Amino acid sequence: MAALRPVDLARTVGVSAQQIRNYEDAGVLPAVPRSDSGYRQFSERHLQALHTYRALVPGYGVVAARSIMRTVHDGDVAGALALVDAVHAELHDHRRQLHETAGAVEALAAGSAGRGSAGGPEPRGGPGLRVGEVARRLGVRPSALRTWEAAGLLTPAREPGTSYRTYTADDVRDAQLVNLLRQSRYGLPQVRLVLGELRRTGSTAALRAVLAQRGEQLTARALAMLDGAGRLHTYLTADPAG
Numbered sequence: 001m002a003a004l005r006p007v008d009l010a011r012t013v014g015v016s017a018q019q020i021r022n023y024e025d026a027g028v029l030p031a032v033p034r035s036d037s038g039y040r041q042f043s044e045r046h047l048q049a050l051h052t053y054r055a056l057v058p059g060y061g062v063v064a065a066r067s068i069m070r071t072v073h074d075g076d077v078a079g080a081l082a083l084v085d086a087v088h089a090e091l092h093d094h095r096r097q098l099h100e101t102a103g104a105v106e107a108l109a110a111g112s113a114g115r116g117s118a119g120g121p122e123p124r125g126g127p128g129l130r131v132g133e134v135a136r137r138l139g140v141r142p143s144a145l146r147t148w149e150a151a152g153l154l155t156p157a158r159e160p161g162t163s164y165r166t167y168t169a170d171d172v173r174d175a176q177l178v179n180l181l182r183q184s185r186y187g188l189p190q191v192r193l194v195l196g197e198l199r200r201t202g203s204t205a206a207l208r209a210v211l212a213q214r215g216e217q218l219t220a221r222a223l224a225m226l227d228g229a230g231r232l233h234t235y236l237t238a239d240p241a242g
Contacts, residue, residue: 003035003041003042003043004041004042004043004044004046004047005017005039005040005042006018006020006021006040006042007020008042009042009046009047009050012047012050012051013050013051013054020042020050021040023050023053024040026066026070027066027069027070027073027074028049028050028053028065028066028069028070029042029046029049029050029053029069029073030045030046030049030073030240031073032046045238045240048234048235048238049069049073049235051231052069052228052231052232052234052235053065053066053069055227055228055231055232056068056069056228056231056232057228058221058224058227058228059087059221059222059223059224059225059226059227059228059229060084060087060225060228061087064083064086064087065228067083068080068083068084068232071083072232072235072236077236080232084229084232087225088225091218091221091222091225093139094139094183094218095218097138097139097176097179097180098180098211098214098215098218100176101176101177101179101180101211102211104173104176104177105177105204105207105208105211107173108173108198108202108204108207109204128156128157128166128167128168128171129166129167129172130164130165130166130167131145131146131156131164131165131167133167134167134171134172134175137172138175138176138179140179145165145175148175148178148188149165151188151191151192152192153174153178153188153191153192153195154171154174154175154178155171156168156171157171174195177195177198177207178191178195180207180210180211180214181194181210183214184210184213184214184217186210194206194207194210
């Protein structure tokens, strides 16, 4: 077939010709041969790569999708699949966190908050967790917990003598709730309002709604990942000369 131009690829996905050149520079597309006069000569293989990348983005995100395609085009298929695995593991961890947070919300609804229902540390007054341990549990940076504390969303105690933060079961539960709301794209002022309502009235209705919404988001992402992985498999097993 005749060589394709950047604009030909661009029109199939609704982007600019310059974006196609950017994809080439980023390694999203395989190496592009040039004509004797220096013009890029794209082929059906480049078109397949473009559609594979665009299929990966909804589930894997721009950064991971770019890395996956670049690694494939570097000739490291095993490395690319390891990147795919890492994103699936991340999604699994988000589901674990959602399950634990749901447990904390159920404990609140039942009036049994602080009894370790979410798999956290000992109840208030017992041994607590350090900021790094809680951060690892939630999959966030310790700086995020400090930011939430500065915003008045968390109130961990301080260890006498060392002033280290210690998080009890209630503190971990609150951190899980903040993390859930942040993952659901709530700004800090909105998080404060939801938690304030919870603490004033004991109502978990808003949190239950967020849990349901977050579960739907994870399901949608998982389905998008299945679609992207299927497109990647087709690309990897297709004849490169096709």
